Amino acid sequence: MIDRLRSGDITIDWDQFALTSLTVLIAVAVSYLAYRLVFAIVGRLVRLSEPGTDNLLISRIRNPIKWSFIAIGITVAAQNDPYLSQWWEPFARFLRPALLGWIAYNIVRGLTAALEMRLVDSDPVATRSKRTRIAVLSRIAVFAIVIITVGLMLFAIPSVRSIGTTMLASAGLAALAIGAAAQPALKSLIAGLQVALTEPMRIGDLVKVDGEAGRVEEIQMSFVTVRTWDERVLVVPTSRFLDDSFENWSRLDESLTGTVMLHLDPITKVPPIRAEFERFVQTHELFDGRNKALLVTETWPESIELRLSMSAHTIGELFQLRCDVREHMMGWLRENMEEALIRHRLEVPHGHPKAGEPG
Missing domain, CATH: 2.30.30.60 (SH3 type barrels.)
Structure with a gap:
């Protein structure tokens, strides 16, 4: 006997509902077994290859592939069951682009992670260059995948599709409106692509x-x-x-030349200071041997300016070397050439009437 439940224009055939539910369960079970079989074979092939990157990619796409297998199984079952097709197809219009976008997104993220794992280049500049290109290009790909996926899902709505058809009739105005609205996003997209290709940093x-x-x-x-x-x-x-x-500061490499500025009294003898500076820098463990020099770069009535330049392999080492040179030279000047340190003096001419007066 067929039980029917009527609610307005909706009729539910419970026998057909039970049969359709059984069909869905069988389709899900068969799809899941097919998914397990395929990934068992893929896993065996992955174990025969070099471990690491392949496993990372497979782990990323496992979940979306599983749900795609199930969706395919239900779609195949719906082709032979009109009752199931009536309920499944409207939902599948949204599900299919979502699953495809999910798979594409995980493939991009998996490939990005795999490429970053292989960055073992001994040249730090080349490594930074590759990391930058991978990061920027992967984000552009993800952005495109999200836009396309959302667009395909929206076009599954009949009303949205009709709006799109209407917009095509006035393509000129639509293009201008979309271009004006998307200008900031397009500018950022183009800027990110330029950074990846030209590598200013x-x-x-x-x-x-x-x-x-x-x-x-x-x-x-x-x-x-x-x-x-x-x-x-x-x-x-x-x-x-x-x-x-x-x-x-590290466009080609991190080797830089840095400076320490000293402002000393005009009566200062420069050669002893130059000799001490060169001796100290030459024996310092962070000095790379490329550049060292002491020059008088400016003179004033009250002081002279000395520029002490030195070089190091990395920016961090150069900063530490400059600090050490600054500390050492100031200490050496206090101990050996105290007269070189600037003092504010008030000279009173000899024989001035107030020179001998008691304070």
């Missing part, structure tokens, strides 16, 4: 922007984060690095 580079120096920590499509020495994070628009000038 890379992840890990030491840059100076807005008077602040720090390491590039992350390059997004719309902004770049720079971490300063005191652990503050500067958030700078990506387009800013293309539109305005900035300093990149």
